[in-house]
Amino acid sequence: MTGHAPQASPTHTQEAEQPPHNIVKAQIVVENEKRNIPLPDYIMSPTILTAVATKQELDVVPVTRALISVSDKTGIVDLASFLASNKVELLSTGGTAKALRDAGLEVIDVSDFTGAPECLDGRVKTLHPKVHGGILGVRGNATHEAEMTANGIQKIDMVVLNLYAFEATVASGGKFNQCIENIDIGGPSMLRSTAKNHAFTTIVTSPDQYKEVICTMKQQNGGTTLELRRRYAARAFALSASYDSAIALWFSKQLTIDASADVVVTRAYKQEFALKYGCNPHQNPAMIYSSLNNKLPFEVLNGTPGYINLLDAANAWQLVKELHEATGYAAAASFKHVSPAGAAIAAVPLSDTECAAYEVANPSNLTPVALAYVRARNADPMCSFGDFVAVSDIVDEATALVLKKEVSDGIIAPGFTMEALDILSKKKGGKFILLRAVAGYEPEDMEYREVFGMTFAQKRNNALFTKEFVSSKKLVTKGSLNDAAIRDMIVASICVKYTQSNSVGFAKDGMMVGVGAGQQSRVDCVKLAGRKVRTWFLRQHPKVLSLKFQPTVKRQDRVNARVRYIEGDFTKEEKVRWEAEFSEVPDPLREDEKEEFLLQNLTGVTLSSDAFFPFRDSIDHASKLGVTFVVQPGGSILDDEVSAACDEYGMAMCLTDLRLFHH
DSSP states (O other): OOOSOBOOOSSSOHHHHOOSSHHHHHHHHHHHHHHTOOOOHHHHSOOOBOOOOOSOOOSSEEOOEEEEEOSOOTTHHHHHHHHHHTTOEEEEOHHHHHHHHHTTOOOEEHHHHHTOOOBTTTTBSSOSHHHHHHHHOOTTOHHHHHHHHHTTOOOOOEEEEOOOOHHHHHHTTOOHHHHHHTOOSHHHHHHHHHHHTTTTOEEEOOGGGHHHHHHHHHHTTSEEOHHHHHHHHHHHHHHHHHHHHHHHHHHHHTSOHHHHTTOOOOOOEEEEEEESOSSSTTSOSEEEEEETTOOOSEEEEESOOOHHHHHHHHHHHHHHHHHHHHHSSOEEEEEETTEEEEEEESOSOOOHHHHHHHTOSOGGGOOHHHHHHHHHHTTSTTTTTTEEEEESSOBOHHHHHHHHHSOEEEEEESOBOHHHHHHHTTGGGGTOEEEEEOTTOOOOSEEEEEETTEEEEEEOOOOOOOGGGGSGGGBOSSOOOOHHHHHHHHHHHHHHHTSOSSEEEEEETTEEEEEEESOSSHHHHHHHHHHHHHHHHHTTSHHHHTOOBOTTOOHHHHHHHHHHHHHOOOOHHHHHHHHTTBSSOOOOOOHHHHHHHHHHHOOOEEEEESSOOSSTHHHHHHGGGTEEEEEEOOOOTTHHHHHHHHHHTTOEEEEOSOOOOOO
16 A cells, blocks of 8 residues: 655655656756756655555455446446445446436435536546545545545445446547547546555456456455455556557557657556466466457367467468458368468369378268368378367368367367367367357457567558459469469468468469478478478379278378378388388389379469569479469569579469568
């Protein structure tokens, strides 16, 4: 608790030293600096108030009088009815008082309580000593209680309030003066007064606190505990900081660029739940917060998500949501460590060869969302082991049955059918994570990140990659585009938008077939993703499809064994164990067989890059992988050389002028 009596300087009396206003301080500083005179101590050091004495140190404080003034009436009648049933006197204002009276509750208007009418178009309602004195008076302090008695001030033990909807006014396009009028003054003043005196008073700022207030008061014979009051006070101060920050940020946008540089941004967060740990077990504690007064973008339906799970979920959900918006098809993504192992849309049915390579026995049973995930998972099924999944559409039974067979950590989707929910909630012994994305959720335009004591802020990357970026107007080479090429350019470009940079991606038939993430060199991205393209397509080679496994070999082990067969670079010890997985040991897949199969069959592949190709070497390497179409931002001093390389190989290339770095 704080009081009002500063400690005196050892050499000067308070009366002699204490200036009446900060303006006087500023004048003294300026004048003394001009004259080179040393400044007194009170100018150089802040005045620190001493704690106000009290004889009462109570845990449980009875609630006898409550002031209620809310714009959000959710649940307020129930709370007020409970308070009234506990003989708590109710004070209120305006619309809140009317709502409570309409519910049959006895209410005293604040103007009657203070003896001062509301005035100045409602700007002054609660700014009165009988309100703030009743809140701030220290119980058990003889001086405070004597002054309260002398001035007719009665104790107020609880304040229930919301703040004026300033942010909603701004969001609705309110004019400058209207936004100013919706800056709450009385609300924050009561909020801070009540939170400051939380040793004796309870501040309630949100309907989601009403249930706990009622429960606590029932358990404590009509009182609240110190633990609850402190917790609610902390939240109240955070709300005040967030509210003032929103005002300051909005105000800064009304100023010139030079003037807005002085604005301080304060962000307030509410802890939603604790995590087991952060990126690593030793990074503990770890929590998930929501921006105060905003919800998380998902609900947890099953399982316990971890730190990296949620990073994957956030990025994967944005990817599939944008794929669906840009193409109109159901979309899916398979994420590992905040980059996609695969992503796809349900644009092209599976061929018989693909069904064999992906072990899909009944393709006719696949719904669009199930098809999208089968394709996403099979871009790189080795890397997708233990993935986090996102799909753009409601998860149905067919999709759940596909997921049931795979090793996966969880999924985020807009919803789940009852059949799908039943299947997936039993997966991993009931630990499979199910997240339901909140419909219509839109994050703030600005995003913030704290790294090593620095806070980075930027406008989030909300550029939606659509057909306009890959139209014939964007074509800079001799080749031409078709609908399939445009579709795959969109798929690949949205995928690299959510891949750790530098990144490139190869796409065919509406699915990613190779993603190269997080490389410092652009051509290394192409080579990394290109190796994945080769492996993906060679899984359809007749010799791979004819591998005869032992019946006891599990699904993921078959996936891994096929990849190692294609790669062929076994150690002696590894080969012994690998051969034991087959009922018939296969002949090697020779390099000339691989190259012939790729050369004769792989074509129509699209390559997208998140930034420009600095040299033609990436195009040269891509030519070995059936690439017919290229899409990139452009902007290199060697763009003409890269375009010429595309023409040499018969590739059609679009320059989008849209860089898509992601970090």
